[in-house]
Amino acid sequence: MKTITISKPICFDITQTLMCGQCFRFEKTDDHTFCGVALDRYIRVRQTEDSLILTTEEDTDDSVWLEYFDLEADYSALASAFSTDSVLQEASAYANGIRLLRQDRWETLVSFIISQNNNIPRIKGIIKNLSAAFGNTIGNAVDGSPVYSFPTADALYAAGVDALYELKTGFRAKYIYDAARTVIENPGFLDEVASLPTKEAAEMLKTIRGVGDKVAACVLLFGFHRLDAFPIDVWVKRILKTYYPDGLTPPLSGEYAGLAQQYLFYYERCKNGVNI
DNA sequence: TACCAGGTAGCGG
DNA sequence: CCGCTACATGGT
Numbered sequence: 001m002k003t004i005t006i007s008k009p010i011c012f013d014i015t016q017t018l019m020c021g022q023c024f025r026f027e028k029t030d031d032h033t034f035c036g037v038a039l040d041r042y043i044r045v046r047q048t049e050d051s052l053i054l055t056t057e058e059d060t061d062d063s064v065w066l067e068y069f070d071l072e073a074d075y076s077a078l079a080s081a082f083s084t085d086s087v088l089q090e091a092s093a094y095a096n097g098i099r100l101l102r103q104d105r106w107e108t109l110v111s112f113i114i115s116q117n118n119n120i121p122r123i124k125g126i127i128k129n130l131s132a133a134f135g136n137t138i139g140n141a142v143d144g145s146p147v148y149s150f151p152t153a154d155a156l157y158a159a160g161v162d163a164l165y166e167l168k169t170g171f172r173a174k175y176i177y178d179a180a181r182t183v184i185e186n187p188g189f190l191d192e193v194a195s196l197p198t199k200e201a202a203e204m205l206k207t208i209r210g211v212g213d214k215v216a217a218c219v220l221l222f223g224f225h226r227l228d229a230f231p232i233d234v235w236v237k238r239i240l241k242t243y244y245p246d247g248l249t250p251p252l253s254g255e256y257a258g259l260a261q262q263y264l265f266y267y268e269r270c271k272n273g274v275n276i
Numbered sequence: 277t278a279c280c281a282g283g284t285a286g287c288g289g
Numbered sequence: 290c291c292g293c294t295a296c297a298t299g300g301t
Contacts, residue, residue: 170297
């Protein structure tokens with residue numbers, strides 16, 4: 001194991017970034033420390049006044065994590081596009097520590113299939129159980145318990161739909177299985193999605209059973225770093241109804257609409273006292 | 277008990 | 290092209 005220290009850029013907060021609902025594999029262990037799995041590695045991350053301190057395996061260097069946490073982008077510049085909108089300005093002032101992670105595509109796809117009509121604690125539980133059952137052991141947590149990678153498509157396909165159902169995935173079991181079948185039958189599927197403009201990419205993702213507009217938008221935003229993808233869930237629906245009766249107009253329809261969405265989503269949930 | 281949770285497919289109109 | 294509902298599960 002080794003420890004990496006990264007000087008903390010402005011507009012970065014580890015708690016906001018890991019608790020804003022974009023990822024499901026981190027647990028908070030104290031005020032500023034999180035443990036979890038990213039890029040098939042077990043990591044511990046802690047934020048101090050001016051640094052991000054990251055403990056991980058020897059086989060990665062700083063650049064891997066700079067990229068994963070998207071620390072090289074100037075979020076203050078991105079957010080400046082929102083200053084024309086008073087609601088969004090308030091949300092972004094509150095949530096401006098969020099960074100849009102560059103997560104694994106396949107994991108993001110399955111995770112957001114699981115997310116449908118579900119709540120975040122239970123989504124995390126299902127993903128943990130799936131990983132323990134069909135992932136690979138990648139090390140041990142601080143308490144000694146084994147840590148597992150997210151299962152490959154091959155592993156989930158081999159497991160079969162019944163085994164997925166056993167892990168309390170409910171009606172989503174057949175959707176997860178269909179996603180695995182899709183990427184196995186067409187190994188270039190996710191690359192092709194990545195090559196398409198956002199709208200066409202969403203249509204391609206939606207050929208998988210259980211992937212609709214919202215899941216596709218989340219997969220594109222969190223797994224393909226498409227900052228123009230705009231997921232509309234129950235929270236965003238309420239926000240739109242209350243503050244945006246005229247529908248999606250800029251900046252909610254612009255090239256950074258997805259970042260705006262995350263600011264609004266996180267702000268609204270915190271305002272309503274939702275603990276993730 | 278009924279309703280909700282980062283929704284979607286399948287149906288009838 | 291709507292709008293409506295079943296769908297698994299666990300928490301409140």
